[in-house]
Amino acid sequence: MTRPIVVLLLSVLLPAGIVAQKKPVTIESLTATRPPLPGPAVWAPDGKSFAFQEGKKIWLYDVPKRAKRELLSMDKLEAGARKGPAPEAFDWQNRNVREQTLQWSSSGKELLLSAGGDLFLFFPEPGGWTQLTATPEVEHDPKLSPDGRRVSFRRDHELYSLEISSRKVTRLTQDSSATVWNGELDWVYPEELNLGTAHWWSPDSKQIAYLQFDVSREPLYPHADLLHLHPIAEPQRYPKAGDPNANVRMGVAPAAGGQTRWMDLAVAPDMLLARLAWLPDSQGLLAQRLNRVQNVLDIILGDVRTGSTRRVLEEPDPYWINVHDDLRMLNGGKEFLWSSERDGFRHLYRYSIDGKELAQLTRGEWEVNDVASVDEPGGQIFFVSTEESPLERHLYRVSLNGEGRRRLTQGAGTHAISMGPKCEYYIDGYSSLSEPPRRVIHTSEGKEWAVFLEADRKTGEEYEILPTEIVPVKASDGTLLYARLIKPAGFRSGQKYPAIVMIYGGPGAQTVRNLWYGANFDQVMAHRGFVIWQLDNRGSAGRGHKWESVLFRTLGAKELEDQKEGVRHLISLGFADPARIGIHGSSYGGFMTIYSLLHAPELFRAGAAGAPGNIDWHNYDTIYTERYLGLPSENPEGYRRSSPVHLADKLAGKLLIFHNLEDDNVPFQNTMQMIDALERAGKQFELMLYPQKSHGIAGPARKHMLETVASFFERTLK
Structure with missing residues (x-):
């Protein structure tokens, strides 16, 4: 399933802070041609x-x-x-x-x-x-x-x-x-x-x-x-x-x-080859092999002279293995760097080539997101993690023995790192809720060296970017959730506004972060008078493997429980009209939109579902679906409970479905099956189709799609 990409259109062009006499963000501004970025x-x-x-x-x-x-x-x-x-x-x-x-x-x-x-x-x-x-x-x-x-x-x-x-x-x-x-x-x-x-x-x-x-x-x-x-x-x-x-x-x-x-x-036919790496001497290969349901990963050492192989390391997991690119050869091929989620969080380990654990290099209730580089002569590993906050990403370095961990990036927010091959310099792509993206070159000690790409403040003076707030939400069981909130333009305390819940909700994605969201569709709808709300439910990324594992073998239910907690919290703030709440998402978010309309009709009045994957989880691809639900033959009830096509008769709100006819990721068959179920149940809905060969909608059709969704919510929530 495709992860959601936070839309950063105009993000390097639109600074925060200066809002007087600016234009509202419009669909036209989102779809206008812009100069290419590096x-x-x-x-x-x-x-x-x-x-x-x-x-x-x-x-x-x-x-x-x-x-x-x-x-x-x-x-x-x-x-x-x-x-x-x-x-x-x-x-x-x-x-x-x-x-x-x-x-x-x-x-x-x-x-x-x-x-x-x-x-x-x-x-x-x-x-x-x-x-x-x-x-x-x-x-x-x-x-x-x-x-x-x-x-x-x-x-x-x-x-x-x-x-x-x-x-x-x-x-x-x-x-x-x-x-x-x-x-x-x-x-x-x-x-x-x-x-x-x-x-x-x-x-x-x-x-x-x-x-x-x-x-x-x-x-x-x-x-x-x-x-x-x-x-x-x-x-x-x-x-x-x-x-x-x-x-x-x-x-x-x-x-x-x-x-x-x-x-x-x-x-065997039920195995997967996920990664491959050469040993430095060119005599051997390390291959990562997964079983079909992806809860056991083997690191296999192969001798290229004979073709013979042996297992170096077995990595089992009670839920599923998240494949990564953290393996690095060390000490001339006698050792390797590895990461594992065995304690509930992704952390770094050093192993000998025969599979013996030599050291755990990081630990704690936070996760390593990426290994930026290894400076073996200097004895250092550079990595990005959530140690500071699950809402942020920072660059750290630690010794190959796990000692002397130090944060290098400054400024609260999200840092994406491109490290030079000699680890002398790195590029820090940084943004926060209040700071638009910039790319700055630093030395390996974290000292700023040069600004490679700065925001175009002059162009940004045209548009008013309404502020995004991070809102902590405590669920009824005490779990801390995070949401982001945009209040509508001209917000007045005491007035009730329609609200749209923007949703993805699936595994492997985190949509609430301390980063610059820029000019996107959320801003368009906020300028049209809607409250915008998005919450990361349990099962999302950034909070560790235990956090995401709650959706194992049933998709939709746990996600919706947390989304309902979020909506109730939003209503308690006093300005969202509980009778005028909509929900909107695409891909997994499209699935969650329809799932929510059918399972929580008391909360959601209308929903716009893009490329809804998946109406019936039997329709989706092997590797993704079986990772979370297992094989259909082994978990038939989980597949049935997770598939909203079986509850079409429960639709009470207004529904818009939009989809590419030749979607390569979520087959249009999903939408057709939902249409059939709704028609058999005597339910009315709206449908918009696009003749594109992709999962996302691009080109002139994208403007049409955004206008269709905006018009739908204008008609159903106002």
């Missing part, structure tokens, strides 16, 4: 500069000099790319696949770029480039070898290696088909395991490890593009709860060509 930093190997893309331009920022310069425009490369014919069928490659279009060589003298489907090598000094490929096919997922002599890529389900000096291209795999994919992920792995690639170079540049997916057993979902005279069938491989997953195996191929050696991982 993309993520791609650090050079020496850690003293980084490249970034802004629109079509590639820039280089020199950290010691505090200066940037333009390197090139991608338009020039795209003009030289060879364009092939348009594909006959739409490619349902998951949007979470993170192909690197900008990469440094290990020497720092070249940048590998992907433009127009072809590959280019750019030389920052003195400038200029060379084209590596000129084919009608697209070279997917390109990667420079660690020694900078070769580039690997995927083309038509096969892996290739290109020798840069000779331009010789070698096909590394030979056995692909329409359903057997080498070095290519299926749809569900990147969606639910957040795996972004399926091949990895060995440190010595002599071998490539890759995953092979046999998707023949995955059922096809029958999408169709209905905008043509004759509709075009666009089937998508989409395994639903209880369906077979792809068969996955891991091989190692010589980079210059030769026979693949398959690793003996014993990955």
